Amino acid sequence: MRVVIAEDLALLRDGLTRLLRDEGFDVVAAVENGDDLVAAIEAEKPDVAIVDVRLPPTFTDEGIRAALTARQRVPGTPVLILSAYVEQTYAAELLADGAGGVGYLLKDRVANPSEFVAAVRRVAEGGTALDPEAVAQLFARRRGHAPLDELTPREAEVLGLMAEGRSNAGIARELVVTEGAVEKHISSILGKLGLPKSDDDHRRVLAVLAYLRG
Amino acid sequence: MDAGGRVTDPVHVTAATLELPPERRSRLRYPITAQFRRDLAYMFMTLATSILAFTVVVGGLSIAVSFAILIVGIPVVVGVAYVNRGVTAMQRRLTGWQRGERIVAVYKRPSERGFIPRIMAVLTDPQTWRDLAWLCFDALIGFVFSIVTVTLWGVVVGSLFLPAWWWSMPSDAEYLGFVLDNTTESLLGMALGVVLLPLAIALTRLLAVTHGRAAAALLGPGSRQRVEELTESRAGAVDVAHAELQRIERDLHDGAQARLVALAMDLGRAESKVGEDPEAGRELIGEAREEALRALGELRELVRGIGPSILRDRGLEAAIASLATGRAQPVDFRVDVGEPRPPATVEAAAYFVVAESIANAAKHSGARRLTVRVWRDAADRIVVECSDDGHGGADPAAGSGLTGLMQRVRALDGTLTVTSPAGGPTTVRAEIPCA
Numbered sequence: 001m002r003v004v005i006a007e008d009l010a011l012l013r014d015g016l017t018r019l020l021r022d023e024g025f026d027v028v029a030a031v032e033n034g035d036d037l038v039a040a041i042e043a044e045k046p047d048v049a050i051v052d053v054r055l056p057p058t059f060t061d062e063g064i065r066a067a068l069t070a071r072q073r074v075p076g077t078p079v080l081i082l083s084a085y086v087e088q089t090y091a092a093e094l095l096a097d098g099a100g101g102v103g104y105l106l107k108d109r110v111a112n113p114s115e116f117v118a119a120v121r122r123v124a125e126g127g128t129a130l131d132p133e134a135v136a137q138l139f140a141r142r143r144g145h146a147p148l149d150e151l152t153p154r155e156a157e158v159l160g161l162m163a164e165g166r167s168n169a170g171i172a173r174e175l176v177v178t179e180g181a182v183e184k185h186i187s188s189i190l191g192k193l194g195l196p197k198s199d200d201d202h203r204r205v206l207a208v209l210a211y212l213r214g
Numbered sequence: 215m216d217a218g219g220r221v222t223d224p225v226h227v228t229a230a231t232l233e234l235p236p237e238r239r240s241r242l243r244y245p246i247t248a249q250f251r252r253d254l255a256y257m258f259m260t261l262a263t264s265i266l267a268f269t270v271v272v273g274g275l276s277i278a279v280s281f282a283i284l285i286v287g288i289p290v291v292v293g294v295a296y297v298n299r300g301v302t303a304m305q306r307r308l309t310g311w312q313r314g315e316r317i318v319a320v321y322k323r324p325s326e327r328g329f330i331p332r333i334m335a336v337l338t339d340p341q342t343w344r345d346l347a348w349l350c351f352d353a354l355i356g357f358v359f360s361i362v363t364v365t366l367w368g369v370v371v372g373s374l375f376l377p378a379w380w381w382s383m384p385s386d387a388e389y390l391g392f393v394l395d396n397t398t399e400s401l402l403g404m405a406l407g408v409v410l411l412p413l414a415i416a417l418t419r420l421l422a423v424t425h426g427r428a429a430a431a432l433l434g435p436g437s438r439q440r441v442e443e444l445t446e447s448r449a450g451a452v453d454v455a456h457a458e459l460q461r462i463e464r465d466l467h468d469g470a471q472a473r474l475v476a477l478a479m480d481l482g483r484a485e486s487k488v489g490e491d492p493e494a495g496r497e498l499i500g501e502a503r504e505e506a507l508r509a510l511g512e513l514r515e516l517v518r519g520i521g522p523s524i525l526r527d528r529g530l531e532a533a534i535a536s537l538a539t540g541r542a543q544p545v546d547f548r549v550d551v552g553e554p555r556p557p558a559t560v561e562a563a564a565y566f567v568v569a570e571s572i573a574n575a576a577k578h579s580g581a582r583r584l585t586v587r588v589w590r591d592a593a594d595r596i597v598v599e600c601s602d603d604g605h606g607g608a609d610p611a612a613g614s615g616l617t618g619l620m621q622r623v624r625a626l627d628g629t630l631t632v633t634s635p636a637g638g639p640t641t642v643r644a645e646i647p648c649a
Contacts, residue, residue, distance in 0.1 A: 053523075060527035085514060087524045089536040108510045111503055138540055143576075145542040213540045 001124055004046040005030040006037040006063065007082075008055050012107075016050065019110065023117045032056070034066030041070040041077055048101075048124035053083040053090065064090050075099065078123045082107045086134040092213060095128070100202045103129035103165075118170075128165030128205045135163045138212040147193050155192075158185040163208050167201055250415065253422035256312040257363040260425060263305060264356035267349040270301055292336045298345045302433055305348070309429040312422060315593065320435040348432040355428075359421045370414045373407025376400045465516050473509035477502050521562040530561050530588060534568050538586065543576060543602075547586040556596050556648050563622050564588060564598045567630070567644045570615045571600035579604025579640055590648070595628070598644040606638030619644075 003025045007013040010032075017027045029040040033056045041049055049070065055062040067079040078101030081094065091104040103123040109131065110116050119129035139160065142148050151159060154175075161171045168186070172179045190197055193211055198204045274294040281287035299321070306317040322339040324331040336342055380400040480502035488495035525533035531549040538545035555561070568586055575581040581604030588598050608616070616632060623630040628646035 061524075083523075085518070085523045087522065087536065088539070089524055089532065092539075108507050111507055141540045142542050 001048070001121070002026045002028050002044065002046045003120075004028060004037065004040045004044055004049045005051075006032070006034070006040075006049065006055060006066070007052045008032045009052075012052075016110065019113055020050075020117075020120070023113065025120075034062045034069075037063075037066045038070045038073065041074055045074060046077070048078040048080060048120060050080045050082060050120065052107075053081055061090065064093060067094065071097065071099065076101065076126075078126065079103070080105065080120055080123045080129065082110075086131055086137060088134055088137055088213070091130060091134055092209075095206065095209060098206065100126040100128065104134060105129060105131045106133055122165060122167075127167070127202060130164050130205075130209070132160070132164055135160050135212075138163065138209075142212065150192055151189060155185050155189050158182065159189050159208065162186065162189075162204065163212060165201075165205050250419070252312050253418050254363075254367075256308065256422050256426070257360050257418055259308060260352070260356050261360035261364060263301075263308065264352045264360055266301060267356065268353035270297060271346070271349045271353050274298065288333060288337075292333050295336050295342050295345070298342070298349060302345045302348060305352070305429055306433050309426050309433070313426045313430060315430075317430055317434050319433065344432050348429065351428060351432065356425060359425055363418055363421055366410070366414045366417060370407050370410045373403045373410065376403035376407070462516060465512070469512035469516070470509045473505050473512065477505040477509065480505060521558075521565060525561055525565050526558070529555055530564060533561075533565050534586065534588065537565075537569055537572060541572065541576065541584075543581055543583055545572060545584045545586060547588075549586075549588040551588060551590045551596055556590075556646075559626060560596055560646050560648055563619075563626055563628070563646055564596050564644065566622060567598045567619055567642060568600055570619050571602075571642045574608065574615070575600075575602040575604055575640070578608065579606065579638065581638075581640075591645070594648045596644075596646045596648060598646075599641065600643075601639055601641040604638050604640055605636075606634045606640050607636045608632060608634035608640050616642075 001024075003020055005013060005016055005020075005027060007016060007030070013030050013032065017030050020027055028044045028046055031037050031040050037049065037051060037055075040046075049067065051063045051067050053061060053063040055066065063081060063083075067081060071077050071079060076099055079094065080103035081090070082105055083090070084107055086104075086106060091102075094102045094104060101123055103119055105116070105119060109119070123129050139148075139156070148156075157175065158171060161174060166174065168179050168182050172182045175182070187197065189195075195207050195211060198207065274297060278287065278291045278294050281290040299319075303319065306319060310317045319341070321341050322335045324335040377397060377400045380397075380403070480498050484495045484498035484502065487498060522533055522536070524536050530551055534547055534549050538547050556564070568588070571586075572584060575584050579602050581602035584600065584602045586598075586600050588596065591597050616630075620630050623644050623646060626646050628644060630642070630644045632640070632642050634640040
């Protein structure tokens, strides 16, 4: 799997490169600013790009903007954004084109290599990886909202994992239950929230996130 | 008054609030005809206020002087000063309305509770004497101005309608120097009215502007008071900055720093264990990783208190939009602060006012919807107004986040007013100067 990395801090850039190489990824380019990222994606057409939000020269949301530009130039390029903070507006902007292959994770998540690598693969395959903290923020805002409060604690947990972009199998593994049990929870949740059932994982994530964002 | 109670301190309550909605912002505060109506009404009302001012000055001074030789004279003088404050408060409102701006009263606050400090505060307050100077000005100059205006308009209106009423005059009556005895002459009078009309309009504007300017100069904060207020809020700012630094230092010391120490310790133990007992070594490494993650989490919390990343990245509108989305109670917001971007501290203060108001409304007020308006007024202040349809009763003194907001806003020389009558609605309004 071919990867492009954009990260301005050499320490993190080298660390990420090493981590991904250890896991069998092919890091084809590791750049340090937004313009180089766009160029690298156009040249290499990688399977996934891993991008820090804050890049020179502005050190604001350069990474997001470069990623959006790159996805216009090379449609469908999966992008995983890493950030020190969760800002749900940025996640929404990335998801807005509906093309899938989007991830938005806290930088902390690299501390757990196996989960991080699983998220990278999910994004590369066109799925979604939304940080649990971003999901928790969305939930916190909807507290007191009728249909959401009617979910059982287990269902709320499943909904959270769905919003993160996990597949049924992934949810079952996380909660240590069978896939059948997960499916039952999911159909109950979709029923309570009035969302359409869909076999397409990606479309399901979008529907859930759209619902949570109100 | 304590820090929380300052929310309702007299400085903010006596201030006439008159703000322009964001969509109307021009050099002339109002369209010409509207401004003219205001000027005219203002000058007519000045007739009343100047007579009132005269009464208060003459009455008040004579009472004060006759009592001043006795000790009881001092409270009487103070009482007179308070009456003056009532009259000038009304004048601030009136002039504020005419000028389309807010004229803020800055009176010295008593340094402590009690009768004597209160008297001292009144007597040593330069604004007390500026109030008196204003009343004298209004009683004399204001009276002359308004008499001129009223007379001139009487002549203009009378002349314009002369053909309709000249016949009712005695046959040898003179009108403005000529004897009125036929319709032609009355038409001449009417022509005179037409000529005088623009003069009357111009003079009304001139007198209203002059009178209004004098009122704003004497009744608004003077340069020395400005300095005192600034020193006071600067001191507040230093306090706030210092308290912030202490908080950050403490948070770092108790949080991330302690976690990193524990992390280094775990790693050290793992290093010595890894040869003899690889399993225990692995466990320690796992613990070290958890410790590092907790340190990261704490650092993130710490930085969030300074302001969210989207505010630095994209400014107030995007940050408030981000706050408003996905709420259980819909937030109707309109943000228009224009260019250039306000200073970062002002943006952060405005942001936290909105964030706190939304959080409070969601938690306490039982509100079903919220309205947030943020704009830049003519005086280059960022005005934040958050209102909800909840049941009110918010008490800023009750140690809520409002007290912290108050300090944040005051440190920037701004004001924060919370109106929350029992039964609602609650409105939080902040005005923060950009410069």
